[in-house]
Amino acid sequence: MPADVAPPGLAEETANRLRARVISGGLQPGQRLSEARLAADMDVSRNTLREVFRLLTREGLLTHLPNRGMSVAVPSMASILDIYRVRRMIELPALEHAWPRHTAVRIMVQAVEQADGCRKADDWKGVGSANMTFHTAIVDLADSPRLTTFFAQITAELRLAFGLLNSPELLHSPFIDANRKIVDALHNDDPKMARDLLAAYLDQSERVVMAAFARIDAKS
Amino acid sequence: MPADVAPPGLAEETANRLRARVISGGLQPGQRLSEARLAADMDVSRNTLREVFRLLTREGLLTHLPNRGMSVAVPSMASILDIYRVRRMIELPALEHAWPRHTAVRIMVQAVEQADGCRKADDWKGVGSANMTFHTAIVDLADSPRLTTFFAQITAELRLAFGLLNSPELLHSPFIDANRKIVDALHNDDPKMARDLLAAYLDQSERVVMAAFARIDAKS
DNA sequence: ATGCCGTTTATTGTTCAACAATAATGGGTG
DNA sequence: CACCCATTATTGTTGAACAATAAACGGCAT
Incomplete structure (x- = not known):
């Protein structure tokens, strides 16, 4: 039906x-x-x-x-830089002004749990995937169809860049707990704290990716 | 060459x-x-x-x-609402953190002058066009190719919606001076003021568009 | 007349074959 | 070894063809 x-x-x-x-x-x-x-x-x-x-x-x-x-397409440093700038511009306000009982919060929780499970099984590809759905859910908090589809593109481009990087463990491992803390902050009705945690996550993630990318770029 | x-x-x-x-x-x-x-x-x-x-x-x-x-596509109220939300999310930070001597500022100045000229010639279609290039230039201040192309889409959708509205004079006339004040604020090295002016502009513009749209919608 | 059902018609979805235009390839020549 | 030209492969674009689906039409019973 x-x-x-x-x-x-x-x-x-x-x-x-x-x-x-x-x-x-x-x-x-x-x-x-x-x-x-x-x-x-x-x-x-x-x-x-x-x-x-x-x-x-x-x-x-x-x-x-x-x-x-x-x-x-071949991702460049400029594109990675741009992508992270866009992520900040979209994800941070979405999380800060989130309605704490939004449907997407449940998806965020599930994503954290799934990432945890994948980590236990050493499935780092799965961890990265779960991480992506986590951040997609953050954007969904804004209830904006245009932002959602735009972010989907950004996500695809980012995964393409990740494909060049061969260390998914180093790439995704340290961030599962960060995601959990973000969810906790949301549940505690503290979106400002959630926002700051996400900002710190994005800074760190960008640094890691850029470093890995610089190593690749030097080789070629 | x-x-x-x-x-x-x-x-x-x-x-x-x-x-x-x-x-x-x-x-x-x-x-x-x-x-x-x-x-x-x-x-x-x-x-x-x-x-x-x-x-x-x-x-x-x-x-x-x-x-x-x-x-x-037929624009809906929901889509207009979404578009203005996205515009705020993109344009306000771009303007607030703008480098006052960015190339795009010159384009903003030109757009204001062109809008003024079109108004004197009662060319309201031209006024609307100049207004769009003005806001496109604001987004260009961010130097983000992804934001630029995304905003171009938003712009196209918005113009489609404007096409339904038959009062371009009422739609664009009051905002030429607002744009000029924004440029002045930028030249005075006061991006915060520019941001507030733009925020006020977006609020007012959204209200006008929604009102006109509601009138149309009631007829059908 | 009106509501329902089958047929006919138009439009979309998809493929194939063809050809011009452009870029890559290779070989001969100075 | 560099340069020029012919050959070749690939892209860019078109037209025609056909199946699949939806819309339009018309007959038929009530």
Whole structure:
């Protein structure tokens, strides 16, 4: 009965599949994407794949050089810096002015627990994933559809950058407790404290990512 | 010599043309867009038009009902509310933390002058346009490419909504002087004052737009 | 006349094949 | 070894074709 969800259409579905392949590292940054080959690979026509390309280009996951085809975007230090600036601008006010009994708070709690479980199982990829849903939930606190979709893009780009970094443990491990403290502050009706905790988290996370990135950049 | 700008490609160019037609009111909100007819109208193939559709759908200017085609998006009160919330979140910090000698400040000055000229010529459409470039310049103060492109979308959606409102004079006239005061505050090295002026502007503008919108909504 | 059901028609969704335009490739030549 | 030109591969764009779905139409019973 709740099947009033329209079938997504082939292009959307293919976009999801390709997006997953990109942010999971199945396709490496900078790699060129041949239309003919990729179309065959994903079992769609070249035209449909082209529509998908437009979508993912808008999301910042692919770059388009005219007459030279599409490539997976290569994150730069500037892009990481920009992404963290945007995160601060969006996440901090969303958390500070949050309604403490918002639905998204429950999702934040679940995300913390899931991250904890993944850490116990040494599943660092899962930890990173849970961390992302945690921050997505923070943005959902603002109840702004435009911010939500915008942040989804930012998240995808960030995961693409994370794909370059090969130390997920160092990347995500220290932040599970930080997230838990943020949730606790929300439950204690202290959004100002939650905001400060999140600000500290973002500073530290940005530093770690930038450091790891600098190491990579030096090698190439 | 500065011709290292790549030719935009037919799809991008067509997207610009169609976007212009939508936000200028040449196509009314809610109107269905037949692929065959519009493709002939814009002298592109149906496949190319489809790529354009994907672009503009992501921008929030078109809506897609599966198997029922594309239509021009119809702005709702909720969307207007959301847009102004996002504008506050983006524009206020950008202005408050602006570097007073940023390049974009010059553009703001030019926009104010142009708006003034258009008002003298009773060109209210031009006034609205200049107002938009003024606020786009405010966002450019933040030097964040992601915020800039995001705000461009917001701007397009807002212009679409303005298209429904038939009183551009009432809509834009009182705000030219407000913009000038904001620039003056920036030149006086008082970004805090500029921020407060902008906040007041946004409050008033939102109220006017919502009121006009409520009148329209009641009629239908 | 009116409400319902099957058929017809138009539109969308998707693919394929073709061709021009552009960029990469490779080989010969000075 | 550098340069120029022909060859080749890839992208950019179009047109036609067909299945699938939704809209429009018309007959039929009440």
